[in-house]
Amino acid sequence: MTGARTPLWQSIATALSNEIAAGHYALGDRLPTEAVLSARFGVNRHTLRRALGDLAERGLVHSRRGSGVFVAAKPTDYPLGRRVRFHRNLRAAGRLPGKAILATETRAANADEARALALPTGAMVHVHDGLSLADSQPIAVFRSVFPAARFPDLPTALHDEGSVTAALARFGVADYTRASTRLNAVTATPTQALHLRIREGAPVLRTTGINVDSDGRPVEYGTTWFAGDRVTITLDPEAEGRHGSVTEAD
Template identity: 65%
Template sequence: MARTPIWRSIATTLAAEIAERHYAPGDKLPTESALATRFGVNRHTVRHALAALAEQGVVHARRGAGVFVTQVPTDYPIGKRVRFHQNLSSAGRVPTKRILAMQTRAATRTEGNLLALDEGAEVHVVEELSLADDLPVAIFTSVFPAARLPDLPDHLGAVGSVTEALRRSGVADYTRASTRLKAKLASATQALHLQIREGAPVLFSSSVNVDPDGIPVEFGSTWFAGDRITLTLEGE
């Protein structure tokens, strides 16, 4: 009678413990070394078991951080008023943001057209990494008209919220005028930030936000980790 491979037995044991919520979604599993000691095997055998669980979608590895139980994807409504903090807080997650880069430069032709700018006009470009419960879920790139919002980078650096930074810049309210959604594959840099593998599926969203007078104030592009976010469309 054929014997069950040890790595498969370890994978089955861990999967059962996860199903019984010994480890909850988002929890970090013990290290390879700790699991090797527990099961009396070498780390290569443990690594094989963890790879099998990752293939099944039960766990995922975060580069430099360890192996974590896969979370249930968070619903992220796409409607006229999309607010990152509000969306994730409503889903019971703790939202945080990290600014990756900020610059002021000449608008590209596409940016100029979408923001209704004159040729050669400048824009503020902000790249941010968004996290839910400290797990990266999305990369945002926001483009703002610099002439209208000259102090927006300072406000954004101070408060960390686009909504509040726009309010301090004189835009009391804004709504989403258009949205385009597309499935893509993560680039090497996107995968690094989102802690997923290169080529993993990401959901790409591009949108234009306008003020109450219908004047564009932001052109945004977002790459969502495909296994962590479920985009939902709100009725208007």
């Protein structure tokens, strides 16, 4: 028994988004005409327009009546080093950083969170969920988890400061570094797809890691889900000492 075939329009959308991500088309470039693309992919214009519509919904292209379809976004280079600052990275790439807080709660840690933060089972943690933006376009959903006993009023500090670094500084954490990072590809959940304006099941890149203070004590356990076609992750050892947060909350 064979699996379901991928719809042609979806395959075309994936091919074009990959080409945009690879730099075949730069920001502001006009894509080939519908006639040219239809011939290239061997489909009718209705199928092609559905693929272009999908790219438009994701914010990758926009159409101008009588002029064509143009690239509206380019992937952001995002270096991962021992220290990574979301705002600094985007500004260095010529993008305007932004953040939207989705939810903040204090609850008992699950097993993974307790293990990552070196806490006893059932210890209380602050959970900070948000959306990272580049030029007002969502590029990632993040979750940061912090030990509540050590940082009792951290949710208020995060709300006031709008920055993990500044919030932790209120509690005497002058610096923190990445102790470990895991990267893997997953598919977007319905909620993630809604926030990132992508299709449910579309590929996203998940980074999971632990930040520690200067004494090696865990201060943050973070997970970030990047829209796969909006960010190019690079491993940059030279970023150490220049940048810092395992999640994109900073």
